[in-house]
Amino acid sequence: MKGKEIKILQAKDADLKHILFVDKTVFGSNEKADLTARIIKDNAAQPVVTFLAFDDQTAVGYAIFANAEVDGWHQSDHVSILAPLAVIPEYKDSQVNKLLIEEGIKKLKQMGTEMVFTFGNPEYYKKFGFVPEAESFGFAPPATLTNESREKWMVQALTLKGLSKNVGSVVCSESMNKPEFWGL
Template structure:
């Protein structure tokens, strides 16, 4: 990887570049389509959407969307789901994903978020502060996750009291609220 990585919040004009990053990063269209849906889904707001650029070219993208706790009071703390994260193949395993995660978590802290959830690789996300087995912490995923994959559903507190307060099943944005997105 040559050139410095610059991370910035996305703007609507970035949509084509974001979709392309996800297509290249995953090697198929599913996450690219999901990302585009989430970016236009009012139930996902407020979002944090960050683009990583190298020499002006989009090489990574991360999206955090709002989630809630089922049955909890209307005025809930700010909770988020990290989904998806993509880095183009030529920049993978070079720290771009970690930079996106760190910058996103910092922005969420500054904006008052308490918790972030992710369904992902149990070897990768704990390196960035996520605790495997969020259901054991009192936060079941929107859809059941196979027991053998329970540790893939993770959480990270962004405040000292992040794990206090309402507990229960996590309710995600409408675009993400489909069983096929919850199979690891």
């Protein structure tokens, strides 16, 4: 890690360029950056909560938490999907991922969000309180998953209310409702 101190800040509209810089650095193409930009700009994904990690003036990572819904839940019930999360390779072994996820979850709790979902490596996300196979708790994923990928669909309850209402299909914004988003 280059700098002495990583700063985690909540992103503003003007920070899109920093987020796209991280995407292009991590993924090496504009394809993922375009998908990320669509999520941030998608009205159905609002409120999007995004945190950026900076080393000095350079963006080194981000975490996006996009609004979602659970079929059958009241509209005042709030859930989010953590996706995407990206950190520049030379910072992967630092605490950047952890700090981004923790700040995002802290903000979601302040906003009254009841559940947060993600799709990824179960061993990795379990470190942050996510439970694999969210579908086994009654939360169907937004996409049809293969048997091998079911454990990657994960959930974390942020409130007791979220735990008590564990049934329904998760509905994400149109920008996230694409097979390539889910790695399928």
